[in-house]
Structures are given as C-alpha cells and as structure tokens.
Amino acid sequence: MIMLENYFPVLVFVLVGIVFGCAPIVLGWLVGPRRPYAEKNSAYECGFEAFEDARMKFDVRYYLIAIIFILFDLEIAFLFPWASIFKEIVSSESMKMFGFIEMLVFLGILLLGFIFAWAKGALDWE
Amino acid sequence: MDLKTAIFYFLATILVLASVRVITARNPVHAVLFLVLAFFTASGLWLLLQAEFLAISLVMVYVGAVMVLFLFVVMMLDINIARLRQGFWTYLPLGAAIGLLMLAEMALVLGGRYFWLEAMPEPAAPAAGYSNTKELGRLLFTDYVYPFELASVILLVAIIAAVMLTRRIRADKIHQNPREQIAVQRNDRIRIISMPSEKE
Numbered sequence: 001m002i003m004l005e006n007y008f009p010v011l012v013f014v015l016v017g018i019v020f021g022c023a024p025i026v027l028g029w030l031v032g033p034r035r036p037y038a039e040k041n042s043a044y045e046c047g048f049e050a051f052e053d054a055r056m057k058f059d060v061r062y063y064l065i066a067i068i069f070i071l072f073d074l075e076i077a078f079l080f081p082w083a084s085i086f087k088e089i090v091s092s093e094s095m096k097m098f099g100f101i102e103m104l105v106f107l108g109i110l111l112l113g114f115i116f117a118w119a120k121g122a123l124d125w126e
Numbered sequence: 127m128d129l130k131t132a133i134f135y136f137l138a139t140i141l142v143l144a145s146v147r148v149i150t151a152r153n154p155v156h157a158v159l160f161l162v163l164a165f166f167t168a169s170g171l172w173l174l175l176q177a178e179f180l181a182i183s184l185v186m187v188y189v190g191a192v193m194v195l196f197l198f199v200v201m202m203l204d205i206n207i208a209r210l211r212q213g214f215w216t217y218l219p220l221g222a223a224i225g226l227l228m229l230a231e232m233a234l235v236l237g238g239r240y241f242w243l244e245a246m247p248e249p250a251a252p253a254a255g256y257s258n259t260k261e262l263g264r265l266l267f268t269d270y271v272y273p274f275e276l277a278s279v280i281l282l283v284a285i286i287a288a289v290m291l292t293r294r295i296r297a298d299k300i301h302q303n304p305r306e307q308i309a310v311q312r313n314d315r316i317r318i319i320s321m322p323s324e325k326e
Contacts, residue, residue, distance in 0.1 A: 071281050074281060110285075116285065
C-alpha cells in the first residue's frame with residue numbers, strides 16, 4: 001500500500017495528459033458548428049479526384065533506421081540498472097574494476113556494431 | 127477487496143479486452159494500437175508487482191520503439207484485406223493443426239505442476255527501501271555476467287543482419303563529393319594556351 005501512494009503523482013500526470021488531449025476535441029465537438037453535406041465530406045486532394053491509396057511501398061532504409069534505433073535503445077536500457085548500483089560495485093573490494101570493465105566490454109562489442117553500421121553507410125540517407 | 131486488488135482487476139480486464147481486439151480488429155492499424163494499449167496495461171501490472179524497471183523498459187522499448195516500427199510497417203504496406211481473406215478456408219486445416227499443437231505444448235509446460243497456487247507461494251514482502259532496479263542490477267552484474275555479455279553479442283548480430291539485409295547500392299544515385307569539389311585546382315578545369323593575337 002505504501003508503494004501505491006508513491007505513484008499518485010504519476011496517476012495525476014496521466015489523468016492531466018488524458019484531459020489535456022480530450023478536452024479540445026470535446027470542446028470543438030460541443031461548441032463548433034456542424035453543417036455537413038456530401039461535397040464537404042468527400043476527400044479533397046488539390047481539387048481533383050484522389051489518384052491512389054495513401055498506403056504505398058516505402059523505402060526500406062526507413063525501417064533500417066528504426067531497427068538500429070531499437071537496438072541501441074535496448075543497449076541504453078541495460079545501462080540503467082548498472083548505473084543504479086555503480087557506487088555499490090566500485091566501493092566493494094572484490095568487484096572494484098570488474099563491475100566497470102564488464103560494462104566496457106558490453107559497450108565495446110556494441111561499438112563494433114555502430115562502427116560497422118556507420119562504415120556501411122547505414123546511417124546516411126543518400 | 128482492497129485497492130490493490132481492485133486496480134489489478136481493472137488493469138487485467140483492459141489487458142484481456144485489448145488482447146482480444148488485437149486479433150479480432152479488421153483494420154491492422156487498429157490492431158497495432160490495441161497492442162500498444164495491451165503493453166501499457168501490462169506495464170501497469172508490473173508496477174503493481176513492484177517491478178518498476180521492467181515496467182518502464184516495457185514502455186520505453188516496446189511502446190516507444192517496437193510498436194512504432196510495427197505501425198510504420200502496417201501503415202506503409204499496401205494490404206488488400208479482400209485478397210488476404212481469400213485463402214482463409216484453404217489454409218484453415220494446416221493453421222488449425224499448428225495452433226492446436228502449440229496449445230498442447232503450452233498446456234504441457236504451464237499445466238498444473240508449476241503454476242498452481244501451492245507451487246507458487248506468495249514471495250516474502252520486500253524490506254523497506256527495496257529497489258527492484260538495484261536488485262536486478264546486482265544479479266545481472268554479478269551472477270549473470272556471462273549472459274549479459276552474450277546479450278551484447280546478440281544485439282551486434284542483429285545490427286549486422288539488419289544492415290546487410292537492407293543494404294543496396296542505387297544505380298540511379300546522383301551525388302556530389304564535397305572534398306573533391308573543394309580540392310579542385312584551376313589547372314583541372316581550364317587550360318590556358320598562348321596564341322598570337324589575330325587581326326581582322
């Protein structure tokens with residue numbers, strides 16, 4: 001029960017976010033005039049009929065950027081528990097350098113991937 | 127029923143409903159958005175279990191990165207729903223057989239023996255000042271160092287695979303090399319020749 005009280009600010013934050021997002025929509029719906037007719041509801045593309053569907057094949061490099069983002073996002077996620085116990089690790093005698101070096105090895109292996117992606121031009125758009 | 131149980135049932139109901147909608151929604155974009163809702167409520171459940179770090183990384187990694195990628199893929203693929211539904215009855219026997227097999231396997235693993243209330247006693251209440259993130263870090267960086275380093279190798283393999291799979295050289299690429307442009311000397315471009323002046 002103690003723990004749930006700690007999350008009260010988060011709950012308030014979420015509620016304020018929801019209200020902030022929904023209030024303009026509800027207000028617009030309540031206050032704004034609505035006089036729809038067939039022409040107003042039809043799709044409008046610069047004055048002529050729509051050529052094609054909005055869904056189309058997209059350049060694969062877009063996904064490459066997204067995948068690389070996910071992988072380095074995961075790498076960062078591993079850093080948080082390490083950072084939270086870092087002081088504890090370096091203050092203990094037996095683990096002193098070990099706790100530091102193991103993270104350097106982890107980051108070093110991923111640095112290889114970063115260099116590879118950079119060298120192959122995966123980070124360039126053109 | 128205390129507040130914690132009430133919150134659990136509230137979140138669990140949303141989670142189950144959202145998961146059902148993921149597989150029943152006609153529009154794939156709606157299905158992805160319901161999956162996002164399912165991840166959010168699952169992270170709420172993990173918060174109830176005091177697994178704060180896992181809850182936040184679920185939101186950060188899955189909602190923030192994986193689901194955005196899913197949404198891109200779903201929005202950008204030109205999916206023809208009518209054509210997708212065409213082969214439904216021909217694929218049904220094979221699909222149903224594989225589904226039943228997977229269900230049987232899961233029932234063997236999850237059934238009775240390990241997931242009974244008796245087999246899973248309530249864990250001891252954590253001490254005051256308990257931090258899930260610190261406990262996780264302590265385990266991850268002492269007992270499980272080797273799997274932790276292996277995780278980085280797996281991520282490295284994923285980076286290399288993603289780069290190699292999507293790499294292609296475009297033949298119609300037009301580009302400038304700025305270094306060459308700057309390094310150009312006068313002699314590369316013009317040639318001065320001496321010739322006698324001419325009279326009309």
